Amino acid sequence: MLNILTRGLYKSNPVFRLMLGLCPVLAVSSSVHNAIGMGTAVIFVLVSSNFIVSLIRKMIPRRIRIPIFIMIIATFVTIVDLLMAGFSPLLHKSLGLYIPLIVVNCIILGRVETFASKNKIIFSVADGLGMGFGFTLSLVLIASFREILGNGTWLGMQIFGSKFKPAILMILPPGAFLTIGLLMGLLHWIDHYRTVHKHVHSKAR
Amino acid sequence: MKDIIRFSLILTFVAIISAGSLSWINKITKSEILSQEQKNLTDALMEVLPGSNSQDIIPIQQEGQILYYIGYVNSMRARVNGYALIVESKGYTSTIRTLVGIDTSGTILRIKILFQEETPGLGSRCEEIRNGELIPWWQAQFQNMNINNLAVDKDGGLIQSITGATITSRAITDSIANKTKVFIETMNSAKTDKIDE
Secondary structure, three states: OOHHHHOOOOOOOOOOOOOOOHHHHHHHOOHHHHHHHHHHHHHHHHHHHHHHHOOOOOOOHHHHHHHHHHHHHHHHHHHHHHHHHHHOOOOHHHHHOOOHHHHHHHHHHHHHHHHHHHHHHHHHHHHHHHHHHHHHHHHHHHHHHHHHHOOEEEEEOOOOOOOOOOHHHHOOOHHHHHHHHHHHHHHHHHHHHHHHHHHHHHOOO | OOOHHHHHHHHHHHHHHHHHHHHHHHHHHHHHHHHHHHHHHHHHHHHHHOOHHHHHHEEEEEEEEEEEEEEEEOOOOOEEEEEEEEEEOOOOOOOEEEEEEOEEEOEEEEEEEEEEOOOOOOOHHHOOOOOOOOOOOOHOOOOOOHHHHHEHHOOOHOOOOEOOHHHHHHHHHHHHHHHHHHHHHHHHHHHHHHHOO
C-alpha cells in the first residue's frame, strides 16, 4: 500500500521514469505558479478517474474500455474547467489553455488502463494520489529551474538583484527540452552510480 | 450483432451519466462565472477611470451593444471624468482585449488588459506584476500618455516593448492609439454638431 503511494514520487515517477505526459510538462513548466495549478488539476482528475474506473471495472466490457475511459476522463476534466472558471478565475486565466489537454494526457489514460481497471478501489486511489503528486513534483522541479534561470524569479518572487540578466531561452520551449533532458540524465546517472556501487560492494564481500 | 447492441447500450449509459453530471456542475457554476466576469469588468472600469465610483460609470449602448463607458466625477453626473472603451487587437497568438481609460482631452488615464492568451513568459508578461508594484509595469507606461504620440520604442515611441514580444507590445499599443484617436474625433465632432444646432 505504502509502496503504491510513494513509487510515483521517485521509483516510477510518471515524468522522469515512465516518460508520460511530457507534452503538458513542456507547456506549463515555464513558471512555478502554473506548474502547481496544473499539478493540482491533474491530481484531481487522476484520483477521480481512477476511483470511478476501479468502481465499475467489472462492468466494463474489455473491447470498449478505451472509449469509456476517455468519456469518464473528459467528464472530470470539464468539471475541473468549470469549477476553476467559477471559483478560481485567476488560476483559470493562466491555465485555461492547458486544462483541455489533460483529456489526452497519457498519464491519466495510462494509469486508468494499466492500474485502476485491474485493482481494488483503495489501491487505485492511492495510485492516483502517488502518480499525481509525482507528476506535480517533477513539474515544480522543472518549472523552478526554468523560472529562476529564465526570469530571475521563483513563484513570482525576485531572487537575484536587478543586475541579473535572465536567459529568456529557458522559458521558451527549448528551455523545457534542455531542462527535462538534463534532469533525466542526472537521474539515470545517479541510478547507474548506485548500481555500480552496489555491485562493487557485493563483490568485495 | 448481440455485442454491438450491448456495447452501444453501455456506452449510451455512460454518456448519459456524464452529460447529467456535467449539466449539474454547469448549473451551479454558471452564475458564479457570470458574476465573476461582471465583477472583473467593474473592477477594471474603476481602475482605468480613477476618481469615479462604480455607480458613476455609465455604459453607452447602441442596438444592445456597449460602445463605451462614461465616468462622471460624482453622482451629480454633471462633470465628465473620462471615457473607457474596450479595444481589441490581434496579438501573436490571441485576440487581446484591453480596456482604455482616457480623459476628455485625449490623455490616457490607465489601461487594463481584460483578456489575452499570449505566449507564457513572453507576450503574457504584458500582465506581469513585479515585486511591490500595484499594477503591471508594462501597462503602467501608458499612464498620462497622449494618444497622439503613442508607439513602441522600436517605432520611435516611448512605450518600452516587452523583450521577445514586440508583436504583442506593438499590437496593443497601435490598436489603442488608432481606436482612441477615432473615438476622440467622433466625440469632438459630435460636440461641434451640437453647437451648430
